Amino acid sequence: MQAFAIPDLPEIGPGDDLAAMVSERADLIDGDVVLVASTVVSKAEGRAAHLADYEPGSRAVEVADRLETATEESVDPRFVQAVLEEARALVMTEPFILAVTDGGHVGVNAGIDRSNTGGADLLLLPEDPHASADRIRETLDPDVAVIVTDTSGRPFRIGQRGVAIGWSGMPATRDWRGETDRDGRELEATVEAVVDELAATANLLTGEADGGTPVAVVRGFDGGSIDGSDTLFRDPETDFVRQALQGWSYAGH
Missing domain, CATH: 3.30.1330.100 (CofE-like)
Known part of the structure; x- marks a missing residue:
């Protein structure tokens, strides 16, 4: 091979x-x-997507707050909103988000990438x-x-x-x-x-x-x-x- x-x-x-x-x-x-x-x-x-495209709802704000408490790092609730919109279900929300995508894959942050995005803030699966x-x-x-x-x-x-x-x-x-x-x-x-x-x-x-x-x-x-x-x-x-x-x-x- x-x-x-x-x-x-x-x-x-x-x-x-x-x-x-x-x-x-x-x-x-x-x-x-x-x-x-x-x-x-x-x-x-x-x-590709931009954080400005997302308006965080109450669930995103709640999860972002829990993540900030768990990690002692700043978490943008707009990013959490993007994850929620790409997720079919959440497995866990702290100390990181583990999500099930519509395709069945389970991954951190629903597989959303923040590197090699081609100039955008986010790259969705x-x-x-x-x-x-x-x-x-x-x-x-x-x-x-x-x-x-x-x-x-x-x-x-x-x-x-x-x-x-x-x-x-x-x-x-x-x-x-x-x-x-x-x-x-x-x-x-x-x-x-x-x-x-x-x-x-x-x-x-x-x-x-x-x-x-x-x-x-x-x-x-x-x-x-x-x-x-x-x-x-x-x-x-x-x-x-x-x-x-x-x-x-x-x-x-």
């Missing part, structure tokens, strides 16, 4: 044909997986990352898969890694349940989050700061014969960590 970043992409702006730009700079072949950072997808889709991946894939000539990626923190570990928030042309997971290990024991719980693993691979190449390489290609990935599924995000009924957090009270202030 090989992985490489696509060089020389210009700064992306609203209305830019991101897929065409990728095609011009990469000789893609059937079976490639094209991984696109959500920042450039959002820029092409006009998802794509409105429908799966539809974004579909559109990019339809424009690319070869039979490829497309994954829209973001960076996200991990419970119990320091640091961020790439994750998939939208995908097209491949299953999200490989379900190893029912297969046997080398000792003949049947696997009962192993479901491999393939799109997340590929997103993390891409993140090693695209970087986190000013590298300017937001698109990567993985070539030679073999999905194998194990059945896959598009189910990646846990539903609330089986997400016991989310349930625990929603019943947790922050006592750090």
Whole structure:
């Protein structure tokens, strides 16, 4: 398997044909997986925003006040209002906001970015990352898969890694349940989050700061014969960590 970043992409702006730009700079072949950072997808889709666009409601003011108490740092209630408008649900509100987006991804501040925003105050996640991946894939000539990626923190570990928030042309997971290990024991719980693993691979190449390489290609990935599924995000009924957090009270202030 090989992985490489696509060089020389210009700064992306609203209305830019991101897929065409990728095609011009990469000789893609059937079976490639094209991984696109959500920042450039959002820029092409006009998802930049300014704090002045938001009028904070009472809930935003309340959450901002709680965050200021917890962190002893100033919190703009307009930013909190932006998070509330992008969130389908809140998992926790202090000492940071952990939110569920409409697409099912759970992330800090509903994935709203305040770096590499192209001059705006905020960069929101794509409105429908799966539809974004579909559109990019339809424009690319070869039979490829497309994954829209973001960076996200991990419970119990320091640091961020790439994750998939939208995908097209491949299953999200490989379900190893029912297969046997080398000792003949049947696997009962192993479901491999393939799109997340590929997103993390891409993140090693695209970087986190000013590298300017937001698109990567993985070539030679073999999905194998194990059945896959598009189910990646846990539903609330089986997400016991989310349930625990929603019943947790922050006592750090």
